[in-house]
Amino acid sequence: MTPKITAFKWSPDGGKGMARDTRVRWALEEVGQPYEVELVSFKQMKQADHRAKHPFGQIPTYEEDGQTLFESGSIILHIAERHAGLLPTDPHARARAITWMFAALSTVEPPIVEREQADFTDPGQPWHSPARFGFLEDRIRVRLKELADYLGDRDWLEGEFTAGDLMMVMVLRRADTWLLAEFPTLAAYVARAEARPAYQRAYAAQAELYSGEPTDSF
Amino acid sequence: MTPKITAFKWSPDGGKGMARDTRVRWALEEVGQPYEVELVSFKQMKQADHRAKHPFGQIPTYEEDGQTLFESGSIILHIAERHAGLLPTDPHARARAITWMFAALSTVEPPIVEREQADFTDPGQPWHSPARFGFLEDRIRVRLKELADYLGDRDWLEGEFTAGDLMMVMVLRRADTWLLAEFPTLAAYVARAEARPAYQRAYAAQAELYSGEPTDSF
Structure with missing residues (x-):
């Protein structure tokens, strides 16, 4: 199953990559793992559906094989444990x-x-x-x-x-x-x-989302 | 080799267990791993010898088998990965x-x-x-x-x-x-x-250190 992450529907920084989904994107790019992205508005983040994934109502979350994780540190460690490229073997x-x-x-x-x-x-x-x-x-x-x-x-x-x-x-x-x-x-x-290159792909993927005008639904 | 941790020579909280060595003590007690403690003064923490163990000049550090770790999160994860009792096997x-x-x-x-x-x-x-x-x-x-x-x-x-x-x-x-x-x-x-019981042993071990008057060498 392709892992799915969540990211902001609208970027407070205009796509400069400061939001914590960029870290997870970068880790996935470093190990060559494709992923899907679900965008959530600030309002949705604080609602029950999203809080079932993330008790503190934030992004990113990470869903794979029936499991949901949150916290960028935990998600990246999880990715690094399952793929070569982010942690030494020694x-x-x-x-x-x-x-x-x-x-x-x-x-x-x-x-x-x-x-x-x-x-x-x-x-x-x-x-x-x-x-x-x-x-x-x-x-x-x-x-x-x-x-x-x-x-x-x-x-x-x-x-x-x-x-x-x-x-x-x-x-x-x-x-x-x-x-x-x-x-x-x-x-x-x-x-x-x-x-x-992995960073550049991750950065471009999030920047592309936020290049237009903010919508009224963020 | 018995692992060695560092802790404050003098406790700012008078032994209430707020310093981050207590977390590590608790983890070691939960898994039944004996440990040694080296006390460092606030002055020593910022000097080169201690910074060689902890680049940010803090406690706790953790030394075992020729390796030095810092950050309570990393130390506890390290302990949990090597002993049963702190992480599920699933x-x-x-x-x-x-x-x-x-x-x-x-x-x-x-x-x-x-x-x-x-x-x-x-x-x-x-x-x-x-x-x-x-x-x-x-x-x-x-x-x-x-x-x-x-x-x-x-x-x-x-x-x-x-x-x-x-x-x-x-x-x-x-x-x-x-x-x-x-x-x-x-x-x-x-x-x-x-x-x-493991928490109580960890708490008592640190509280005992700080029960007297502060010395002039903290």
């Missing part, structure tokens, strides 16, 4: 690659999303201020510096490209471009990943 | 349990930690205000309600107790007690988990 290297998946999601992404969310949820609140943005951005910088120090002159986090790189790059792409540019090591790392 | 049930580990870390924990951090990092800032605390707590409530709705009258998230429950319960314990009490389903779920 047990030690495999565990390190999985460690970087969790590091991307648990340590690097939260401050980036916090800064991003501030522009969506905080306007009009007294704390929506340049001083607080600076504070939040400094928190991101701490993580970016630590990651850049670790990466050094490595091409990828652990030898070959893995699901850990895939997740880390997708998280870094959510940081503001000018913030990432302060760390040339990381900007080059992201560019190296974005040059992968 | 592939579908196993993937669902792993999904809940990621949901705990990526979807439920970030708003809880954001509220918690505000009391550590924001005092003196103009946005450290009751209005913002209410805003942050409402964000937590959205996730807690969704989780409670899903849990319903289940004992555990997917059939038997799994690493997904372990992670979710540890994340919920970080929410303020009064906030959790607004969702009796979740308060009962946490209490059910805390009653497990």
Whole structure:
């Protein structure tokens, strides 16, 4: 059975690939697995039919062989366990690659999303201020510096490209471009990943969906 | 080789088990695996020796058979893959349990930690205000309600107790007690988990370390 994922019917970022379905698309492209996409509106995401797939009313979900998964981390790990190309076969290297998946999601992404969310949820609140943005951005910088120090002159986090790189790059792409540019090591790392044919196919597939005008049904 | 983990030399919470080593201790207790603990001060955590184990200068780390891992999610998944007791053997049930580990870390924990951090990092800032605390707590409530709705009258998230429950319960314990009490389903779920002998051994082991006065070397 061809796996089916869900994605936004309308893209808040205009198709820049920030939504979490792009991560899953990329993983599927890396392993050469075709997939179907079901689009859900913001309203549908919060309704019972979709919540039966995703208790927190988000995308992406992943359906295959009568099973439904959610959380991009879990979906990508599931894909990586079943197909060659995203996890090393050596047990030690495999565990390190999985460690970087969790590091991307648990340590690097939260401050980036916090800064991003501030522009969506905080306007009009007294704390929506340049001083607080600076504070939040400094928190991101701490993580970016630590990651850049670790990466050094490595091409990828652990030898070959893995699901850990895939997740880390997708998280870094959510940081503001000018913030990432302060760390040339990381900007080059992201560019190296974005040059992968699988990434380009995944990016193009989602961008194509969102190239028109938003409909009134998002 | 007995695995070795790292934990705080001094506990910011006075031994209430909020630090992320407690999760790993609990997982090791559930599978019956003895372990050693190395304590690191806040200063040591940020120095080169520890950063060689953990690029982000945090605890816990996990060392076994010449391999070093970090990130509690990765460490617990590693333990669960190598010992019976934390992941179902059925592939579908196993993937669902792993999904809940990621949901705990990526979807439920970030708003809880954001509220918690505000009391550590924001005092003196103009946005450290009751209005913002209410805003942050409402964000937590959205996730807690969704989780409670899903849990319903289940004992555990997917059939038997799994690493997904372990992670979710540890994340919920970080929410303020009064906030959790607004969702009796979740308060009962946490209490059910805390009653497990393995949890009690893990909790006692970390609490014992922090029962004295803080030293000047934390």
